[in-house]
Amino acid sequence: MSALHYTGDCPIVVEGLTNAFGDHVIHEGLNLTVRRGEIIGVVGGSGTGKSVLMRSIIGLQAPAAGRIEVLGQTMHAGSYGGGEIDIRSRWGVLFQGGALFSTLTVAENVEVPLREFYPEIGDELRHEIARFKVMLSGLPADAAAKYPSELSGGMRKRAGLARALALDPELLFLDEPTAGLDPIGAAAFDALTKELQDTLGLTVFLITHDLDTLHEICDRVAVIADQQVIAVGTIPELLALDHPWIQEYFNGPRGRAAADAQHRAKAIDKSNGQGA
Amino acid sequence: MTLPTMRDQADFTVQADDDGALTIALAGPLVVSSVGYLDPRLRQLDGPVRQIDLSGVQEIDTTGAWTVWRLARDNAAQITGASEEAERLIAALRPLRGDGAIVPEELPLLTRVPAFVGDYMMALGRGTLGILEFLGAMLLAAWKIAFGSSRLRVNAVVRQVELVGVTALPIVGLMSFLVGIVIAQQGAVQLQDLGFGEMTVNLVGRISLRELGILMTAIMVAGRSGSSFAAQIGTMKLTEEIDAMRTIGVSPMEALVIPRVLAAVLVMPLLGFYSALLSIIGGAAISTLTLDIPFWTFINRVQEVVPTHDLWVGLIKGPVFGLIIALTGCYQGMQVKGNSEEVGHRTTVAVVQAIFAVIVLDAFFAVFFTELGWG
Numbered sequence: 185m186s187a188l189h190y191t192g193d194c195p196i197v198v199e200g201l202t203n204a205f206g207d208h209v210i211h212e213g214l215n216l217t218v219r220r221g222e223i224i225g226v227v228g229g230s231g232t233g234k235s236v237l238m239r240s241i242i243g244l245q246a247p248a249a250g251r252i253e254v255l256g257q258t259m260h261a262g263s264y265g266g267g268e269i270d271i272r273s274r275w276g277v278l279f280q281g282g283a284l285f286s287t288l289t290v291a292e293n294v295e296v297p298l299r300e301f302y303p304e305i306g307d308e309l310r311h312e313i314a315r316f317k318v319m320l321s322g323l324p325a326d327a328a329a330k331y332p333s334e335l336s337g338g339m340r341k342r343a344g345l346a347r348a349l350a351l352d353p354e355l356l357f358l359d360e361p362t363a364g365l366d367p368i369g370a371a372a373f374d375a376l377t378k379e380l381q382d383t384l385g386l387t388v389f390l391i392t393h394d395l396d397t398l399h400e401i402c403d404r405v406a407v408i409a410d411q412q413v414i415a416v417g418t419i420p421e422l423l424a425l426d427h428p429w430i431q432e433y434f435n436g437p438r439g440r441a442a443a444d445a446q447h448r449a450k451a452i453d454k455s456n457g458q459g460a
Numbered sequence: 461m462t463l464p465t466m467r468d469q470a471d472f473t474v475q476a477d478d479d480g481a482l483t484i485a486l487a488g489p490l491v492v493s494s495v496g497y498l499d500p501r502l503r504q505l506d507g508p509v510r511q512i513d514l515s516g517v518q519e520i521d522t523t524g525a526w527t528v529w530r531l532a533r534d535n536a537a538q539i540t541g542a543s544e545e546a547e548r549l550i551a552a553l554r555p556l557r558g559d560g561a562i563v564p565e566e567l568p569l570l571t572r573v574p575a576f577v578g579d580y581m582m583a584l585g586r587g588t589l590g591i592l593e594f595l596g597a598m599l600l601a602a603w604k605i606a607f608g609s610s611r612l613r614v615n616a617v618v619r620q621v622e623l624v625g626v627t628a629l630p631i632v633g634l635m636s637f638l639v640g641i642v643i644a645q646q647g648a649v650q651l652q653d654l655g656f657g658e659m660t661v662n663l664v665g666r667i668s669l670r671e672l673g674i675l676m677t678a679i680m681v682a683g684r685s686g687s688s689f690a691a692q693i694g695t696m697k698l699t700e701e702i703d704a705m706r707t708i709g710v711s712p713m714e715a716l717v718i719p720r721v722l723a724a725v726l727v728m729p730l731l732g733f734y735s736a737l738l739s740i741i742g743g744a745a746i747s748t749l750t751l752d753i754p755f756w757t758f759i760n761r762v763q764e765v766v767p768t769h770d771l772w773v774g775l776i777k778g779p780v781f782g783l784i785i786a787l788t789g790c791y792q793g794m795q796v797k798g799n800s801e802e803v804g805h806r807t808t809v810a811v812v813q814a815i816f817a818v819i820v821l822d823a824f825f826a827v828f829f830t831e832l833g834w835g
Binding site: 286287289295298302305306308309314315319320329330331332333349351 | 491492493495496497499500503519521522523526527530545548549552553555556557558559560561562563564565798799800801
């Protein structure tokens, strides 16, 4: 790996982050370190500031205090300079609703970051990149020429993902990627995320409420509660902790169902493996 | 084989075999930031490519892999020296396609123009029907409120009266005052030449009450409130708020349209009258300075020279203009679908249509009232 890519171990380091809206304190002294190449799931009750954490990391929200380092660069809200390469060309963000530009087709959406950062890329290659990224995100080839309003919710998320992947980012931020998708669509999106992480060597910061996603693809899970990240670890590690919210989250009816499904899937894999 | 590598940019060397087939050796990082200049040069190669050597490539991403894979596919060339990562990426790209349209196909010009004209005419027809249908639905809703099941949302009406009327007072007042000054000043210059300087009072008084007060107010309200109706309702349409209202059993007609239309109908004659007054005051003020007609004499003369029916002409036109402005605004807002661009487009259409309709109707009213003997 050359200097073009981040070679450290922790692409995201958050130290002592404090966020507050007026009197309402969202985060107080929050710490989080994301390791290179992992899929980290971020969970927490509604209103605990999962999205605010993501917005702070990507510089959309100026924190009241604390230090955020992304790919070795210290972030200052509103300014993205400092590094050799613009940090924004090294990450991809999928917003909750997809946030596609509604007046552009899907392929044109994917071309926006390419035009912005690498104007020297010729039309021909840029169109090709846009088209194969659209397909890489699991959309049919004819979706490239469609407008966002012609797509279903699940397809819009995939189109948003295609745009997030346009520049081959090292870091991928996903805000509730499976929310609002049917179980089949959600499972397919999980598989896609995992596959992309493997093929492209991505580090994925994933906000989710989807217990199946957590069990299925997350290497580690960070739990936000009481204005802090109270625990980070694999799900078995988290279950060993005695925190009431964590216990309720993973051992509630839905948590257990997701865990059971995971066990069954593993058992089937095993028996198939023996049969073959 | 060592190759000269440019900092950050990918490069390649070509080696031709005896039969003219080429061996391409790529070097440097092969990533999205470095292939921009490389790709056109690769596309311009003449002669079949037999082999693509990647052993000099330090780094590769999907864009770089695509460049290699496309070259290999088009020439049926062999890829050698690929790192594990390069092979993995190329394998992932193999099933993907880079061809096909990225925007919906456009018809040829000769087909497109007639199609556009036809669509436009059809849309015009549909729009006329649509607004009549909308007017009908609104009258039905108003009927229900007056005699039946539905209730009038008084709070909403009051709120809209505030937004359409009260908050418009400063700008409408200032505008009318200035227009009054202009009319009096310009009128006086012409009339004094003829020796009828005092007729300026007639000019300012009659034109303000009859025409200009209400017309200018209508244009201002169309720009301020007609546009805001269209944008508000259009955005609510996009965010499915209107659909949510329908499913809860709240009629958007009753909750959104009627209060706005009613507010505009109530407020327009008042604003128009206020505007006429301010314009007369403006005329009186300038006359004091340039015509030597004292302020209060001017005001008293207005009462003598302006017939009462001039006041009625202005007051009758007010509610009609208000209805047209609010109706077009709400109708256009309701027509929004699809994307955010549509909101802007519909807002523009609402303002343009409202002002146009107001001016056409004003001309009609002018003839009508003159025929009526209110000339």
